[in-house]
Amino acid sequence: xxxxxxxxxxxxxxxxxxxxxxxxxxxxxxxxxxxxxxxxxxxxxxxxxxxxxxxxxxxxxxxxxxxxxxxxxxxxxxxxxxxxxxxxxxxxxxxxxxxxxxxxxxxxxxxxxxxxxxxxxxxxxxxxxxxxxxxxxxxxxxxxxxxxxxxxxxxxxxxxxxxxxxxxxxxxxxxxxxxxxxxxxxxxxxxxxxxxxxxxxxxxxxxxxxxxxxxxxxxxxxxxxxxxxxxxxxxxxxxxxxxxxxxxxxxxxxxxxxxxxxxxxxxxxxxxxxxxxxxxxxxxxxxxxxxxxxxxxxxxxxxxxxxxxxxxxxxxxxxxxxxxxx
Amino acid sequence: xxxxxxxxxxxxxxxxxxxxxxxxxxxxxxxxxxxxxxxxxxxxxxxxxxxxxxxxxxxxxxxxxxxxxxxxxxxxxxxxxxxxxxxxxxxxxxxxxxxxxxxxxxxxxxxxxxxxxxxxxxxxxxxxxxxxxxxxxxxxxxxxxxxxxxxxxxxxxxxxxxxxxxxxxxxxxxxxxxxxxxxxxxxxxxxxxxxxxxxxxxxxxxxxxxxxxxxxxxxxxxxxxxxxxxxxxxxxxxxxxxxxxxxxxxxxxxxxxxxxxxxxxxxxxxxxxxxxxxxxxxxxxxxxxxxxxxxxxxxxxxxxxxxxxxxxxxxxxxxxxxxxxx
Numbered sequence: 102x103x104x105x106x107x108x109x110x111x112x113x114x115x116x117x118x119x120x121x122x123x124x125x126x127x128x129x130x131x132x133x134x135x136x137x138x139x140x141x142x143x144x145x146x147x148x149x150x151x152x153x154x155x156x157x158x159x160x161x162x163x164x165x166x167x168x169x170x171x172x173x174x175x176x177x178x179x180x181x182x183x184x185x186x187x188x189x190x191x192x193x194x195x196x197x198x199x200x201x202x203x204x205x206x207x208x209x210x211x212x213x214x215x216x217x218x219x220x221x222x223x224x225x226x227x228x229x230x231x232x233x234x235x236x237x238x239x240x241x242x243x244x245x246x247x248x249x250x251x252x253x254x255x256x257x258x259x260x261x262x263x264x265x266x267x268x269x270x271x272x273x274x275x276x277x278x279x280x281x282x283x284x285x286x287x288x289x290x291x292x293x294x295x296x297x298x299x300x301x302x303x304x305x306x307x308x309x310x311x312x313x314x315x316x317x318x319x320x321x322x323x324x325x326x327x328x329x330x331x332x333x334x335x336x337x338x339x340x341x342x343x344x345x346x347x348x349x350x351x352x353x354x355x356x357x358x359x360x361x362x363x364x365x366x367x368x369x370x371x372x373x374x375x376x377x378x379x380x381x382x383x384x385x386x387x388x389x390x391x392x393x394x395x396x397x398x399x400x401x402x403x404x405x406x407x408x409x410x411x412x413x414x415x416x417x418x419x420x421x422x423x424x425x426x427x
Numbered sequence: 428x429x430x431x432x433x434x435x436x437x438x439x440x441x442x443x444x445x446x447x448x449x450x451x452x453x454x455x456x457x458x459x460x461x462x463x464x465x466x467x468x469x470x471x472x473x474x475x476x477x478x479x480x481x482x483x484x485x486x487x488x489x490x491x492x493x494x495x496x497x498x499x500x501x502x503x504x505x506x507x508x509x510x511x512x513x514x515x516x517x518x519x520x521x522x523x524x525x526x527x528x529x530x531x532x533x534x535x536x537x538x539x540x541x542x543x544x545x546x547x548x549x550x551x552x553x554x555x556x557x558x559x560x561x562x563x564x565x566x567x568x569x570x571x572x573x574x575x576x577x578x579x580x581x582x583x584x585x586x587x588x589x590x591x592x593x594x595x596x597x598x599x600x601x602x603x604x605x606x607x608x609x610x611x612x613x614x615x616x617x618x619x620x621x622x623x624x625x626x627x628x629x630x631x632x633x634x635x636x637x638x639x640x641x642x643x644x645x646x647x648x649x650x651x652x653x654x655x656x657x658x659x660x661x662x663x664x665x666x667x668x669x670x671x672x673x674x675x676x677x678x679x680x681x682x683x684x685x686x687x688x689x690x691x692x693x694x695x696x697x698x699x700x701x702x703x704x705x706x707x708x709x710x711x712x713x714x715x716x717x718x719x720x721x722x723x724x725x726x727x728x729x730x731x732x733x734x735x736x737x738x739x740x741x742x743x744x745x746x747x748x749x750x751x752x753x
Contacts, residue, residue: 183630259688260724266718269490274599362585392504394589
């Protein structure tokens with residue numbers, strides 16, 4: 102990357118694609134947001150990524166070929182060295198996809214593929230809630246639970262780039278089925294999906310009258326936000342569901358405190374918008390599970406950025422271009 | 428440390444103290460083994476550490492003051508930067524003990540205090556089963572369960588030096604009480620102590636006739652080794668106890684695979700002497716819990732050294748003396 106050259110960044114999600122062209126200071130010169138339409142398959146999604154990036158470049162009045170590099174954040178496991186993504190759970194039917202090489206060939210540009218949680222973690226470290234942390238663990242709670250670890254200013258990747266899958270650590274052996282096929286993963290008990298499952302069960306059992314009423318208005322769809330709204334209106338079952346998920350989230354965070362002895366845990370993802378009813382019991386459980394020595398050093402903070410992956414990708418492109426890169 | 432100067436190393440355990448004086452090549456010039464007598468308190472144990480080290484030095488025909496440095500491996504959490512040890516569970520009644528500063532003053536030598544699992548992990552990395560690993564997770568299963576992580580050739584310590592406490596990650600929420608006061612820690616379900624507890628329960632229930640007979644011969648004491656012997660003689664309950672503990676150990680290891688994406692897990696500690704009846708189900712469970720990408724890179728190996736902490740301490744003293752130390 103020539104200093105001063107604009108770069109392209111793409112946040113590829115299961116439901117939408119956000120692209121932006123950034124200047125050397127990280128300022129957005131132009132961007133584009135469109136649906137992923139993941140059901141149409143790999144080739145179609147890659148076409149849409151290129152379309153979206155082209156549109157962002159056009160809005161930035163920068164030719165695609167003038168970009169100094171492209172970073173793309175992808176859901177699921179990424180082999181960082183090769184740019185392959187492997188069985189992303191939110192892009193059904195994608196097996197082992199050579200996303201990096203395919204984009205490199207189509208665009209004729211340097212391409213860095215980063216796991217989305219890692220990109221977001223690095224963005225929070227560089228520009229958001231994680232600035233100055235020596236050992237930062239990032240956990241994002243939305244439909245699923247993802248994570249990443251930044252140690253001494255560098256993303257910790259592990260040998261393939263697959264490190265940080267904290268959503269698939271088992272905290273309730275023999276517990277509820279996870280999307281990954283295992284039982285009792287943190288994701289199976291504390292994600293938005295887990296909240297929705299418990300909310301639906303409470304409606305069916307007749308235990309959650311307020312939630313039931315709100316769900317009926319929302320065409321029957323039960324979301325984490327709806328459960329939070331029901332809890333706020335006094336639905337006891339909805340409150341219990343949130344408290345229980347929060348305690349289990351805190352257990353997972355406490356495990357990470359004992360493993361990493363971090364100075365900071367940053368919590369992101371849409372489910373954190375529930376606020377205090379989720380965050381207070383989660384932090385209490387985290388501190389109960391943490392051993393005395395690491396407990397006294399760790400802080401828990403909410404993520405601060407709207408598009409942390411975008412800033413993280415800019416950092417990853419810069420790091421990949423530097424000779425002393427990680 | 429002057430190159431070529433002998434060093435002193437001490438493995439301080441809950442039941443015994445092992446000291447050695449090593450030459451620059453790590454060869455033992457003289458050593459000493461004596462009981463810790465932890466019940467006599469901090470001052471007495473520190474006296475015995477100094478006695479033991481003096482005896483090892485005398486046998487090595489090296490004056491204590493000629494040592495280039497002293498490394499001591501201590502059970503429980505160690506604040507690496509200050510040499511304090513904090514509430515070691517196997518040294519009851521020790522709160523926050525300034526072990527490093529006290530030994531430094533008494534000996535007039537540079538002293539490095541290292542958590543015992545970290546010292547052992549580093550020893551295995553330098554000289555044992557971990558040689559060449561890029562990301563190595565070490566888990567030791569004995570009375571308790573300890574752990575440590577070696578990344579790119581360096582011990583990962585976290586901000587206080589308390590990282591790696593994998594024994595106190597919760598895998599069975601609401602499970603059996605752990606020595607640490609929490610419920611369902613890996614240590615509470617897969618350590619030697621957990622095996623003994625389940626063995627005693629099986630004897631009391633009348634489910635384990637062979638184990639009962641063996642325990643009677645052993646004055647009623649139920650150990651992991653005794654349960655293994657009963658299982659080998661056909662005691663079905665003893666077999667089940669080992670298989671269950673192994674599966675939960677494997678769950679904990681699988682969690683670490685998903686977090687660290689390591690190329691190697693090294694398993695140490697006396698409980699691993701049970702062999703295949705423990706190791707086979709543990710590895711199977713680890714591979715079931717591991718996600719596809721990190722699963723294909725990870726190897727599981729048994730620790731190879733008799734006194735891994737000794738080699739690890741030699742490495743830690745050398746690292747502490749080098750200007751580019753961790």
